[in-house]
Amino acid sequence: MFNKEIIAGFQNHKTPFYYYDLTVLDETLKVINDEIAGFNYKVHYAIKANTNDRILAKIKEYGLGIDCVSGNEIKWAIKNRFEPGKIAFAGVGKTDEEIEYALKTGIFTFNVESLPELEVIDTMAGKMGLEAPIAIRFNPNVNAKTHYYITTGLEENKFGINHWELSALFELLAKLTNIKLLGLHFHIGSQILDLSVFKNLCNRVNDYQREFSDRGIEIHHINVGGGLGVNYQNPDGEPIPDFKTYFQIFKKFLNLRPNQELHFELGRSVVAQCASLISRVLYIKEGIKTNFTILDAGMTELIRPALYQSFHLIQNLSKLNDDPSSKYDVVGPICESSDCFGKAIALPKTERGDIIAIRSVGAYGEVMSSSYNLRDKAAVVYR
């Protein structure tokens, strides 16, 4: 991602800043489109991962739709010229205002997460003289084998309708007159590296499909959500897991009906590798076991390590060819001990003023930043 010229160019910018390499995004989007070509598959990009307008313009260029989780995300998608007919709306807590707005706008589908929500959407659509297009989000109770905080498809999670609610759901569907059932929706979690869990998901989806076809209910599309993980250890290497293997699982194990569409809501795997957080070393401070490298970027720019103890590769771009002979706790300036990007990180001997890159921050990076400690918003630089 970096060469001498790019690194030299960084000297002209005030740090910290988000550096987006749109050529990386191009490559990723091309791979996705190649893998789904010839199949009745559609990808709706999960906009929560990154709402940057230049990123969205690229995603639109490749023809993806958008998966939203708030009314404001829908508004933002439309402002960025995505057609309402390519926008899906999920979320366990849709407000009346958001539902009304989405109905008026004519989005493709509501991914409905509970029976009470289904009734509210039906009532509101009735009052507006509309038919609400819906998919039912099921909680398939499939373990995504990922971090506890980003697991969404276990019965104990708040997301989706559980299997034991199925007969109540069928009764309700038969009764409601202002909804049009289009799809079945699933999303089991994020940063999934063990792809066998998607095979387990396919088996559950096939079971759910049967429940509907046994009752003579036709389903237009199946939505298997997102969740494909990325290689945080080696962002410049081959993606592990890779898109080919991922899509292959659905091609092999999911029983699509004739003419049925298969939808995906990928977020992280689309955008994670196209960005780095670029920062300068403010101080090297002596520590008890390891010295501290204190950066001018902190958890306000990237909260993932503090929130999930997640790993991001850290590189000293000022000394890229030197041996990583020293170890540092790489920390930010925020008044929290969790403001730490990594402990005992091997780096070349690092000095004040060195440029540091924190890699793979394109997903859930900039969007999760905050102004805690009244910090300025980080700038953005593109290639």
Ligand SMILES: Cc1ncc(COP(=O)(O)O)c(C=O)c1O
């Ligand atoms: C409903 C839904 N769809 C899609 C995504 C995108 O997931 P990921 O970024 O892991 O691909 C999420 C986030 O986990 C989600 O909650």
Ligand SMILES: N[C@@H](CCCC[NH3+])C(=O)O
């Ligand atoms: N914010 C999480 C992912 C959550 C995805 C949304 N359900 C992360 O940074 O990994």
